[in-house]
Structures are given as C-alpha cells and as structure tokens.
Amino acid sequence: MKIGCYVETYNFKYKEEFEALKLFEVTAENLGHTFEVTGKEIIDRLDDFDSVFIRATTDPLFTSYVVSRLAEERGKKVIDDSESIRICSDKVALYYRLTKNGIPVPYTVPFYGDFEKLNSIAEDIGYPVVVKAPNSRFSLFVEKTNNFEELLAIVKRFMRRNKAILLQKYIPSTFDWRIGVLNGEVIYACKYLLPKGGWKIRDVVNNKVVWGDVKAIKRDNLPSKLKKIAVNAAKSVGNGLYGVDIKQVGDEFFVIEVNDNPTIMHGMEDAKDKDIYEKIIMALVS
Ligand SMILES: Nc1ncnc2c1ncn2[C@@H]1O[C@H](COP(=O)(O)OP(=O)(O)O)[C@@H](O)[C@H]1O
Ligand SMILES: [Mg+2]
Structure with missing residues (x-):
C-alpha cells in the first residue's frame, strides 16, 4: 500500500522528529509498503496514496484539516481523522466529550x-x-491565576476571542503522563517532566521558553488504572492516534487533555516501546 505523509517544514526543525519520520519510512518499506513525505501538494495528489498520515500541526483552520477531510471523502484511511481534529482542537468540546463518557x-x-x-x-x-x-x-493559552484580580484580567483577555473558556482546579505535580493510544490500545508512555521553575511542560521562565525532559516508561509497566483511563479517554474521541495527558495524585488520575497528532520524536516517545512505528504503519494500511 502507498502511504502519503503530510508534513510542513517545521516538522524538520528537530533532528529527533526527522529521525522518527525516517523510521516510519523504513518500517513501512520493510512491511512491503511505501511511505512518501509530502507537503501541501498532497491535496492534488491524494489518489497517489491509499492512506494518509498527517504529521503537520492539526486545526480546523489549517491545511491539515482540508487534507484530512478530502482524503476521507475519497475513502482513504486517515490519521488524524477530521472529527478527532475538531474535538481535540476545542477544549470546551473535549471537556463535554470526556465528562459525558465518565x-x-x-x-x-x-x-x-x-x-x-x-x-x-x-x-x-x-x-x-x-x-x-x-x-x-x-x-500558549493556559494560565494559572492566584487571586481574583489575576483571574479577571486573564478571563477578560481570553473572552475577547472566545465565547466559552474553561476554569479549572489546579493539580500540582512534577510531571504529566503522556500516554500514546492507537485504536484503543496503549502503544507508548512517557513522563513529560515539568521544566525547572515552570508548571506547564512548555513554559516561559525568566522570559525564555523552556521545555521539560521526556522520560519514556515501558507500556507494560504502567498502573492498569492509568492505562484504562487513557484508553477510555482516547476512545471517547475516536479510534485514531492520540496522546493523552494525565495528572497523577497518589493513585488518582485526572485527564488534562486528549491530543490528536501527538509528538513522536526518536529517542523520546519511542525509547522504551520501539514497535510504535510498526503499530502505526499497520493501522494505516489495515
Ligand atoms: N488543571 C491543571 N493543573 C495543573 N497543571 C495543568 C492543568 N491543566 C494544564 N496543566 C499544565 O499545563 C499544560 C498545558 O495545558 P493543556 O490543557 O494541555 O493545554 P495545551 O493544549 O496548550 O497543551 C499541561 O501539559 C499541564 O502540564
Ligand atoms: Mg497539552
């Protein structure tokens, strides 16, 4: 089968992401398929492929969404599917999806x-x-407020561009669980550690953007409760590929968000479960 992989130039910014794209290609070829990395021109070339894998950032207002919709219209297997893009790009919609599913x-x-x-x-x-x-x-648009004055300022700012926003309890922790789920199955797990001085995995400390470290954990070694919650959270959105962010407090777990289009960097997300490339390619050609 022929897999088309839609990327933008920023997908080549980090060598680890470039290496991951190479691993997708090599894995597909070893399994008897082709894997072609393409830019926006994929829109005019959809019939050159049997399935489409979107690695460019997804959003209903981006080309990635057009690619997803058009490929679906033509009956192709698509990761990320357009409904997942819609739900995961809207934290209010996602909140209702998650709570409706318990x-x-x-x-x-x-x-x-x-x-x-x-x-x-x-x-x-x-x-x-x-x-x-x-x-x-x-x-980028997630802020922590310590008192009413701070809250009011942030809420006013966010409400200028939105009809609805979320107000949420702060869950202190030193890391986010990032659980990779494909078609209802956990395929990898990481701890995304919080950067020093920050409270978000990507934060601004002393006017500088900082990212926390990534520590992969073997999927077989996860608490079963964590796995179950991650799988159910992903399933409440769909059957595609997701990165589920979860906070742990003792033996309690709280889903922060479900991301479609989760980051996959060589040496990070794939560090402990090396078969994620095979699993994703198999899902694209099935
Ligand atoms: N309720 C919360 N309590 C503590 N930390 C949070 C909470 N919500 C978000 N965070 C932190 O902020 C980060 C960004 O929030 P998130 O909802 O994932 O938005 P984004 O889509 O911008 O990543 C999370 O990865 C997490 O580390
Ligand atoms: Mg997030």
Whole structure:
C-alpha cells in the first residue's frame, strides 16, 4: 500500500522528529509498503496514496484539516481523522466529550461570560485557578491565576476571542503522563517532566521558553488504572492516534487533555516501546 505523509517544514526543525519520520519510512518499506513525505501538494495528489498520515500541526483552520477531510471523502484511511481534529482542537468540546463518557478530569467549570458569577465560581474551585482558552497548544493559552484580580484580567483577555473558556482546579505535580493510544490500545508512555521553575511542560521562565525532559516508561509497566483511563479517554474521541495527558495524585488520575497528532520524536516517545512505528504503519494500511 502507498502511504502519503503530510508534513510542513517545521516538522524538520528537530533532528529527533526527522529521525522518527525516517523510521516510519523504513518500517513501512520493510512491511512491503511505501511511505512518501509530502507537503501541501498532497491535496492534488491524494489518489497517489491509499492512506494518509498527517504529521503537520492539526486545526480546523489549517491545511491539515482540508487534507484530512478530502482524503476521507475519497475513502482513504486517515490519521488524524477530521472529527478527532475538531474535538481535540476545542477544549470546551473535549471537556463535554470526556465528562459525558465518565472520564475523570480536574474539577472544571465552563465559563460563558457571566462575569457576575466569576468570583463565586473561582471560590468554589479554589485558587490557583487554571484558565484555558478552547484553542490552545504548546501551553500558549493556559494560565494559572492566584487571586481574583489575576483571574479577571486573564478571563477578560481570553473572552475577547472566545465565547466559552474553561476554569479549572489546579493539580500540582512534577510531571504529566503522556500516554500514546492507537485504536484503543496503549502503544507508548512517557513522563513529560515539568521544566525547572515552570508548571506547564512548555513554559516561559525568566522570559525564555523552556521545555521539560521526556522520560519514556515501558507500556507494560504502567498502573492498569492509568492505562484504562487513557484508553477510555482516547476512545471517547475516536479510534485514531492520540496522546493523552494525565495528572497523577497518589493513585488518582485526572485527564488534562486528549491530543490528536501527538509528538513522536526518536529517542523520546519511542525509547522504551520501539514497535510504535510498526503499530502505526499497520493501522494505516489495515
Ligand atoms: N488543571 C491543571 N493543573 C495543573 N497543571 C495543568 C492543568 N491543566 C494544564 N496543566 C499544565 O499545563 C499544560 C498545558 O495545558 P493543556 O490543557 O494541555 O493545554 P495545551 O493544549 O496548550 O497543551 C499541561 O501539559 C499541564 O502540564
Ligand atoms: Mg497539552
């Protein structure tokens, strides 16, 4: 089978991501398939492929979404599918999906602009209150507020561009679990450690962008409760490839978010479970 992989130039920024793309290609070829990395021109070449793997950043307003939709229309197998892109790009929609399916999340109140109630919602949640705009990635529109003054400023700023945002209880921890789930199965796991001085895995400390370290954990060694929650969280979105972010407090787990299009870098996500390339290629050709 012929797999088309849609990328943008930023997918070559980190050598580890480039190496991962090479591993996808080699693995596909060893399994008797072809794997061609292409840019936006894939839109005019969809019939050259049997399935499409999107590695460019996904968002309903980006070309990646057009690629996903058009490939679906033509009956191709697509990762990420367009519904997953829609749900995962909207934290408010995702919140409703997760809670409707009984997935444990930090205590969250969707806020639609009723400023008279803001103070009592915040008192109910308890400070620090985490504020999230629906369409955030790389921690860009996620802020922690310590008092009403800070909260009001952030909420006002986020409400300028959004009709709804999330107010959420802060869950202290030293890392995020990142669980890779494909078609309802855990295929890898990592601890995304928080950077020194930061509280988000990508943060700004002393005016500099910092990322925490990544520590892979063998998927067979995960607590079974964690695996189950990750799989169910992913399933509440769909059957594609997801990176589920989870906070652990004692033996309790809270899903922070489900990401479609999860990062895969050689030496990081694949460090302990090296068969993730094979599993993803198999899912693309099945
Ligand atoms: N309720 C929370 N408590 C503690 N930390 C949080 C909470 N929500 C988010 N974070 C931290 O902020 C990061 C970014 O939040 P997230 O919801 O994943 O948004 P983004 O889509 O921008 O990555 C998370 O990876 C996590 O480390
Ligand atoms: Mg995140």
